[in-house]
Structure formats: structure tokens, C-alpha cells
Amino acid sequence: MNSTGLIVEYNPFHNGHFFHVEEARKRTDADVIIAVMSGNFLQRGEPAIISKWARAKMALQAGVDIVVELPYAFAVQHAETFAYGSINILHALKCNSFCFGSESGNINEFSDAIDLIENHRVEYEAFVKELMKTGVSYPTSLSQSMKKIYPDHKNYIDLAKPNNILGFHYMQINNTLQSPMRAFTIKRKNANYHDEEFSSSTIASATSIRKATFEANQSINGIEQYVPKTTSNVLQEYYNDYQTFHNWEMYWPYLQYRLLSIEETDLANIYEIEEGIEHRLKRYAKDAVSFHDFMQRVKTKRYTWTRIQRMCVHILTNTKKSEMLRHHNHIEYIRLLGMTERGRMYLSQIKKDIDVPLISKISAISSELLELDIRASNIYSQGLQEPYRQKMFKTEYAQPPIYIHQN
Template sequence: MKAVGVVVEYNPFHNGHFYHVEQSKILSGADVVIAVMSGPFLQRGEPALLSKWHRAKMALLGGVDIVFELPYAFATQKAETFARGAIDILAAAGCDYVCFGSESGHIEDFYSTLHFIHTHQETYDHLIKKNMDVGMSYPRATSSAFQELRPSSQIMDLSKPNNILGFQYIRAIEELNLSLTPLTVARKNAGYHDPELSTTHIASATSIRKSIFSNDGQLNELSSYVPNTTYTELVDYKRQFGQFLQWEDYWPLLQYRLLTTDKSELARIYEVEEGIENRILQMVDKANSFSEFMTLLKTKRYTWTRLQRLCVHILTNTNKEQMRALSDRASYLRLLGMTALGRQYLNKWKKQSNLPIVSRLASYNGKEIELDIKAAKIYSLGLDKTKRHSALSLEYKQAPMFISKKEE
């Protein structure tokens, strides 16, 4: 059986994701689709709208056959590290292909761009450093450096978010010397960060989340933009837990952490660099909400995304030593769910795996998973106190979900 891998967050699973899964199978000719999906906190430094278990169920009902969790040490990182961890897991899961969405839509563009950067690597690195020395953020510095090299028209636009991730996936495949074959699908209709729902049936996850929060958790507007199974799962989750999670739910916790942390301790937190701890402690007293805190904190040098990730690490008290020790290579596969076809694949493949498959926490003693457990505990604190125990119990008691062929 051949497998195609996808790197996802599904926050939440929508029609664009359904199209991506379908196209991944068509382009690869694979029998099964394996997703590596971020856990409670995401690459842009945000808490997930709803739990990883509910998002995994959406994926399985939407055409994915196996869902593995992308560990916190990779999921809450810059694009390069995020991509490296995800690709490492898909390779360890036996994938023959990886398929990602991109603004380019042509896999040749990624190889041309990678070759172009390799050819100009020394100059490229020098230009990035020069740009950062004058106060640019890292993403802006790399984009500007790339343009200064005067790429030809055959080289793709590395200022686009999905192109950036796709480039890093292919770079990771080469650097790790993996036998994965990359494929890409052009994004349809909505842009990655489009804030408004589109006039077509495909909208960005950003616009879907905005609709949910601007309508006080009401879901009426979303039925055209998500599969029926996703819509049902969103309704059930809201009924069970009463809310969808966002940063404002964690603001009192983050504020408490900052007000009770001294400067030297804060400087040890991952991504706290270049004296930003001074500005953080200066601004925390002035803010009445997370959005207000971020607005006060924002500078040209630090992107909103990087600052949000930094705040996640402060919230979870994750230091530099912990992250550096865990963010090189994947060391386990946390199985969240599978279909009947996915189980068939796993039964044949698991004996060949070079990494342990974690189905239940009680059966795995590896220290490296402790950071994921801590992240899940803190994530549950965003819920109403009457709902926290039931949410957190999933982390310890929930067996990998099984969706039968009939249910699909």
C-alpha cells in the first residue's frame, strides 16, 4: 500500500482542506492519506479553536486515513523547524509522497528556487544578516534578501505563506536525505490569510475563525464553507464545551505568568531574544487584553506571529534548552486516529517503523512526550473550569479514534 502525507492544522477542517486531500490522492495515486497535525498550539502561535481529538475526527471524516500529532517542539516553530519535524514524521510513517498546497502550484518552481538559493547561499545569508541588522523581522529580511538577488521569472514568490512552507518541506527532504516525493496543489479561491468569507464555497480558515468569534460562537454562516461532518462536529463541540478557544481565554494566565516572572527567568524562555524581555515586562501592566498587549508589544523587528509564539512559550514555561533538545529529529509517532483502511496500513507497516507508535500515554515512558502533555494541560485551562477535567481526560484516556468505512 502506498501512502501520501499531508502537513496540516485543520483549524478547522474546511472545503479547501477536503479538496487538498482529494487532489493528494489523485496526484500521488496513493492508497492512504496520512496527516501530521499540530496539537493544541499552532505554528502562528495561537491556541487551536478546538481540541486535537475533535480536529482529528474532522480529518478522518473528511478523507484522511491516519492522523499523527505534530509535537509541540515542532508545531510552535518558525517555518524551517516546523517543516523539518513534519517531514521527518511523514517519512517515519512510511509515506511515499508528501503533497502540500501552494500559491505556485508547480513543483518545478520549488526545485528551481532551492537551486537558486544554494547557488547564491553566501550572498543570501549576508543580505539576511544585513537586513536584520537594520531592524527587519526575519521573514521580511529573507524576502528582501531574495529579491535583492534578482531572481528570474522562473523563480517563485517566497513572500507567500504556502510557498514558504512548501520550499521548507522540499529543503527538509533534501537535507534529511529522504525518499519522499513532493507534490503540490495550487490553492483555490481564498488566500491563506483572507479575513473575510469568500463568495465561493472555499474560504480561508482565518475567515472562518473570524466569523465564529465575531458572531459570538454562532455557526450559521459556515455551512457553505465546511463539509457537513465538520459542521456537525463544530456544533457538537460547542454544545459540549460551550466555547471555541482563542488567545483572550488565556490572557489572565499569561498576564499572571509575566507579573510573577523576573527578567532573568524570562530571558531563558524560548524565542525571548535581544532584550525583548524588557519590553514585555514594560507593556504587561498597560494592557487589558491579549490583543491590546500584542499591539503594544509589536515592533518592526518582531512579527505578530513570532510574538504570539513567544507568548505561547511563556504561557507553557518552555525554555531554550528544552526546545533545542527536542526540535532536531522526531522521536515518536503519537497516533490520534485512523479509518479502517488506515488501520490496515498500520498493521502492515508498524513492524518496519524506526520510531515507536504511541497509542496511549500509559504505554509510553519516553521523557520527550512530557512537553506535549504539559501543553495539553495548559490548553485545557482556557475552558470553563467545569469543562476542564473532561477535556484533559482525553489526553490520558482517549484511545486513537477509529472511523469505520461505513461511518466515512
């Protein structure tokens, strides 16, 4: 069976994602679509609007055949480490190809950029470091460094764009594998990643969909035209089951408590806390009245909103540098969240050839990397009121992979 991998968050699954799944299947002639999906906390340092189990269900009902979890040690990370974990999992699952969305939409632009940087690596990396020392963000540093080493090239890829930079790293990591997957990219339609307002009648960014949901007092009224019916159903089911959707404000009291009670020396040991930022975090935690207020006070030109949010997730989950540095450079297991019948057939076909343990329950393996996932899920549950908190606690241990009979 021909398989194609997708790297996703589905926060939530919307019409643009549906287009991506269908177009990836067509372009790669795939029998099976495999999605490696972030867990309950996401790459930009945010809690997912609904749990990984609900998001996996959305994906499976909309055409994905297998959903596996990207471990916390790779999911809440900068682009390069996020890409490393994702691509290695898809490779371990024997994908023939992978397909990602991008602002570029031209796979040759990514290949050209990788070749260009490989041929000027020392010079390029020096430019990136020089720019970052001046306070320029990492994505902008990459983009400006590309212009410096190839000023006459008019069609260079813009690595300041969020999906372009992820795609660039996906392809870089894939090129290092002994049997690289074939890469495809699909141009994003209508909505940009960061758009907060609706600009199309059917396609909207996940950011704008989440914003509309919370502005409507956690109602899905007004987003139905931008998401498949299956997504609307799962969102409503989740709200009925837990009486809320998740965002950062739910976790602000816990984060504020952590920042006010922890010693600065201990805070400096938390992953991604660098260059004395711990002093700034503790100082503004005293005065902020909400998470958004806190972020507005703390962010700087050097420390972007995304970078600080990731720090905040690691503070919330008490994730130390020593833990992450031990585990973010190799895949210890692959956790199956769900599958269709077609996905089950594919896994049965390849299971003897998978070198990494494929697990369907957390008791199947002892791993510090898995402990990070469990801790993150437990903290995610803290945003809920009782009895819903206990319900979600138990789900992490008791939930078997979701199985969708159709397809």
C-alpha cells in the same frame, strides 16, 4: 499501499482542505492519506479553535486515513523547524510522497529556488542576516535575498508568502533524506491564508471562518457553506461538550499573570525570548486590557505578530530554551490520534519497518518531548470552565486513537 503525506493544522477543516485531500489523492494515486497535524497550539502561536482530538475527527470523517500529532517542540516553531519535524514524521511513516498547498502551485519553482540557494548559499545567508539586522521580518528577508542573488529571474518564488515558505522548507528537509519522498504542490484556491473576510461562495480561509464564528458569538451559523457537513457537526458537538471555542482572549489572564509575576532574568530563559524583548513584554503587560490590546502595543517591524504570539505560547507553557534545544532536532515517537479502516491496514503493513515508536497512549513511552505535549494540553484545558476543564484533562490520558469504520 501507496501513501501520501499532508502537513496540516485544520483550524478548522474547511472546503479548501477537502479539495486538497481529494486532489492529493488523485495526483499521487494514493491508497492512503496521512496527515501530520499540530496539537492544541499552532505554528503561528495560537490556541486551536477546538482540540486536536476534535480536529482529527474532522479530518478522518472528510477523507484522511491516518492522523498523527506533530509534537509541540516542532509545532509551535518557525517554518524551518516546523518543516523538519513534519517531514521526518511522514518519512518515518514510509510515505511515498507528500503534497502541500502553496500560493505558487508550481513544484518546479520550489526546486529551482532550492537549487539557486544551494549554489549561492554563503551569499544568500549573508543577505538574509543583513536584512534581518535592519528589522525586516524573516519571510521578507528570504524573499528579498532571492531577488538580490537572481535579479534577472522573473519567475522566482515569493518566499514572503506563508504557504510558499513552508513548502520551500518542506522540500529542503526532504532533499536531505536518504530516500526522499516525491513532492507535489497544489495552488491555493480563492482564499489567501490571512484573509479575514469571505471572498467566495464556497471557499474561505480558516482565519475568516474563525473570525466569523467568534463574531457570531461562537455560533457556527454563517460558516456552513465554507465547511463540510462533518466539520459543522464536530464544531457543534465540541461546543455542546465544552460550551466554548478557544482563542487567545481566554488565556490572557493567565499570560498576564505570568508576565507580571515572573522575574525578567527568568523570562529571558523562555524559548524565543531574545534581544531584551522581555523588558517590552513586561512593560506592556501592566497596561493591556486584552490579548489583542497587548499584541498591538508590543509588536514592532522587527517582532511580527506571529513571532510574538509564539513567544506568548512558550511563556504560557513555561517552555524554556534548554528544553526546546534538547528536543527539536530529532523525532522520539509518533503519536497516533486516529485512523480509518484503510489507515489501520496501512499501519499493520508497515509497523515492522517503522524505526520510531508509534504510540497510541502516553503511558507507552517516557519522553521529555512528550512531557512538553502533555504540559501544552494541560494549559490548553485552562481556558475552559469547570467541569469541562477536568473533562479535557482526563481526555489527554484516557482518549484512545479515534477509529472511523467507514472508508
